[in-house]
Amino acid sequence: MEQLNNLKHFNIAQVLECGQVFRFNKDKHNDFILVAGNKKIKICQQADSIIIKNSTPEDISKVWKTYFDLDTNYEDITNILMNKDEHMSKIVQFGEGIRILRQDPWEMLISFIISQNKAIPHIKTCIENICLNYGTPIDSLTHAFPTVNQLMNVTDEQLRECKVGFRAGYIIDATKKVFNGEIDLENIKTMGINEARIELMKIKGVGPKIADCILLFAYNKMDVFPTDVWIKRMIEGLYFNGQDTKLDKIQKFAKEYFGELAGYAQQYLFFYGRENGMFKK
DNA sequence: CTCCAGGGATCAG
DNA sequence: CTGATCCATGGA
Numbered sequence: 328m329e330q331l332n333n334l335k336h337f338n339i340a341q342v343l344e345c346g347q348v349f350r351f352n353k354d355k356h357n358d359f360i361l362v363a364g365n366k367k368i369k370i371c372q373q374a375d376s377i378i379i380k381n382s383t384p385e386d387i388s389k390v391w392k393t394y395f396d397l398d399t400n401y402e403d404i405t406n407i408l409m410n411k412d413e414h415m416s417k418i419v420q421f422g423e424g425i426r427i428l429r430q431d432p433w434e435m436l437i438s439f440i441i442s443q444n445k446a447i448p449h450i451k452t453c454i455e456n457i458c459l460n461y462g463t464p465i466d467s468l469t470h471a472f473p474t475v476n477q478l479m480n481v482t483d484e485q486l487r488e489c490k491v492g493f494r495a496g497y498i499i500d501a502t503k504k505v506f507n508g509e510i511d512l513e514n515i516k517t518m519g520i521n522e523a524r525i526e527l528m529k530i531k532g533v534g535p536k537i538a539d540c541i542l543l544f545a546y547n548k549m550d551v552f553p554t555d556v557w558i559k560r561m562i563e564g565l566y567f568n569g570q571d572t573k574l575d576k577i578q579k580f581a582k583e584y585f586g587e588l589a590g591y592a593q594q595y596l597f598f599y600g601r602e603n604g605m606f607k608k
Numbered sequence: 609c610t611c612c613a614g615g616g617a618t619c620a621g
Numbered sequence: 622c623t624g625a626t627c628c629a630t631g632g633a
Contacts, residue, residue, distance in 0.1 A: 346614065439614080442613095442614055442615085443613090443614080443615040443616065444612085444613060444614090444615050444616080444628080444629090445613055445614080445615095445629090445630080445631090446612085446613045446614085446630095446631075446632070447613085447614070448631090448632085449613080449630070449631060449632080450613095450614080452631090453630095487629085490629080490630065490631085491629080491630090492628075492629030492630055493627090493628045493629055493630095494628090494629080495629095497616090497617095531616090531617080532615085532616065532617080533615095533616085534615060534616045534617085535615090535616090536614075536615060536616085537614090537615070537616085540614075553614075554614095555613095555614040555615080556612095556613080556614075556615085557613095557614065558614080597614080601614095606613095606614095
């Protein structure tokens with residue numbers, strides 16, 4: 328158990344509930360249980376301090392500081408975005424404790440393939456099913472996200488038993504391509520955004536939106552702007568007079584307006600919209 | 609019952 | 622190239 332103090336711009340509820348991560352739950356005391364890699368921790372926050380249970384000083388410095396993006400200065404990021412306009416001022420203040428996690432590319436790839444055309448609670452259920460059935464146990468209740476090798480042994484039918492539906496074929500295609508080296512998830516780290524996006528979209532079931540989610544949440548390409556139906560509606564409402572606007576136009580706007588901070592802006596927008604019930608027509 | 613979800617593949621024009 | 626349709630599943 329380790330404690331971190333004087334955290335600025337860190338609110339664990341906002342970090343976990345802004346839509347970037349799926350393997351977490353809130354317990355009776357409003358603490359959060361989080362699974363990442365082969366580690367399971369409990370996070371308790373009081374004001375600007377957090378306690379991370381089931382961790383060591385070494386884990387903090389080698390795993391969680393990076394995972395939670397604690398070395399990034401969010402004071403500058405939030406200030407720049409809040410100064411864009413009155414909407415962003417309100418929206419960024421509302422989610423000022425958000426940080427963009429640095430998650431595992433393989434897990435993000437499969438998780439966001441599953442996410443397509445699904446509601447978030449159901450996405451979480453599918454991922455847990457796959458982990459419980461095919462991942463290495465961490466404790467009696469929790470298994471790690473399965474490795475590439477572990478998923479290579481899983482059939483279409485078995486995946487459908489995990490309730491992923493038609494996405495089963497996409498998961499199999501992704502697993503094969505990563506396994507045989509056709510897609511090199513490590514090498515993507517060295518690529519520019521356009522090249523990386525094209526590479527990810529070679530996988531069946533990975534289009535622009537899912538590729539951008541992987542680029543933002545796993546590869547930390549902070550200037551992408553994953554545009555799902557909800558972000559689309561919010562941008563239309565805030566900046567296009569509520570008019571139906573094409574995806575490429577929204578992407579172009581976000582790139583010009585938010586620049587290299589577009590990815591952060593997207594998360595503040597998503598969190599605000601979700602928490603305030605704006606995700607309906 | 610119908611509608612839709614953190615989309616994308618496929619088909620029609 | 623753009624737009625419509627289909628895809629599993631569960632919750633509203």
